Amino acid sequence: MNYLLPLRVSDVEVRRKGRRLLGPICLAIEGTGITIILGPNGSGKTSLLRLLHGLERPLGGKVEWNVPEAKAQSAQSFVFQTPILMRRSVLDCVAYPLTLRGMSRSAAREAAEVAVNDAGLGKVKDLAAPMISGGEKQKLALARALITNPEVLFLDEPCASLDGRATGDIENSLRAAALSGVRILMSTHDLGQARRLADEVLFLVGGRLVERADAKRFFGEPQTGEAQAFLDGRILV
Ligand SMILES: Nc1ncnc2c1ncn2[C@@H]1O[C@H](COP(=O)(O)OP(=O)(O)OP(=O)(O)O)[C@@H](O)[C@H]1O
Ligand SMILES: [Mg+2]
Known part of the structure; x- marks a missing residue:
């Protein structure tokens, strides 16, 4: 049973030096499985993951877990793109x-x-x-x-510089974790990986959530021109 969810994000913005990096975003995370966060470089994937994990303070709006903040913190983990090791x-x-x-x-x-x-x-x-x-x-x-x-696991491009074998091993561990009930939210640049792992996709462009859909629909019938362009490998500005 996942007590942390739903996670509700309402009207959230993240700004740095007056520049909006993210938002306004409204989003609810519930259920089970693997959510993959996709989007071009600089679209806000890392910022969104950091926001959800409490590493980034929103300027406006709310990020609310189903349990008090401290309890929510203790039941989630984050895997960074470059691990910090003792x-x-x-x-x-x-x-x-x-x-x-x-x-x-x-x-x-x-x-x-x-x-x-x-x-x-x-x-x-x-x-x-x-x-x-x-x-x-x-x-x-x-x-x-x-x-x-953890009940919720965040990963920010965990396989960015790994070869196929190591990537496959990590993907197997993630699938096993998801099956055992860990709710996973992960960013990746690797569309093959996204197709292999995603139950649903969050697609960001310019700090905004442009499309959210279950994976089959996102990859099969993207609803926005931006998503189609991204999947076709055309660069988005
Ligand atoms: N500490 C910061 N100060 C100012 N701007 C920042 C900071 N961190 C990120 N940004 C900007 O916020 C935007 C979103 O960055 P973010 O790292 O979330 O994107 P991303 O989708 O993870 O990109 P990538 O695919 O390159 O990892 C970018 O334009 C980036 O330059
Ligand atoms: Mg990033």
Whole structure:
């Protein structure tokens, strides 16, 4: 059961130095599955994810979870495009969110051991996290994000610089997480990935939500010229 949702975003704007980066946006996130956020460079994908996760304060409007803010915060995770990793072993990095929540170090390491093996990182578990490969780092970031059993998981282009194999592994982990009930919102530039993963699509242009549709409809019969142009690979301005 997902207690965090629905998430309601009403009339929200994000501005920096007087410039509007995002909005006004009205949006409700509920249900299950994977929402993919698409849009050209600079369209506001990262800003939207950061806003939903509480990293970006809206100038106007509201971002409301179904539970109080602090509770909502503790049940969501964020995977950044470039993971921020501590100078600890892979195993300790994955265990860390659990010890932060009060679990004993040995219990946390035990749980992390399972998660690290599931993520295909068993061979590198004792290496210092900054030393492992880019694909391994992103798998680590995902394992660390999932170990607290979040209800909602945000990911900002997690596979941006990964090869096909690492991307496939991450996609499998995301599918498994979604099946187990984690509500996923993720941005990507990779249309193939969007087609493989999306249950629904949010399409942004110029900080505005131009189209929202279930994936089949978005890819099959986009309703706006902008979405059609984007899918055809024509550049949007
Ligand atoms: N800290 C900031 N200060 C000023 N402008 C910013 C800041 N962060 C982002 N922007 C601007 O906000 C707009 C939206 O940026 P955002 O990073 O959300 O887009 P994006 O869709 O994630 O782009 P990309 O596909 O390149 O990752 C861009 O025009 C960007 O230049
Ligand atoms: Mg971005």
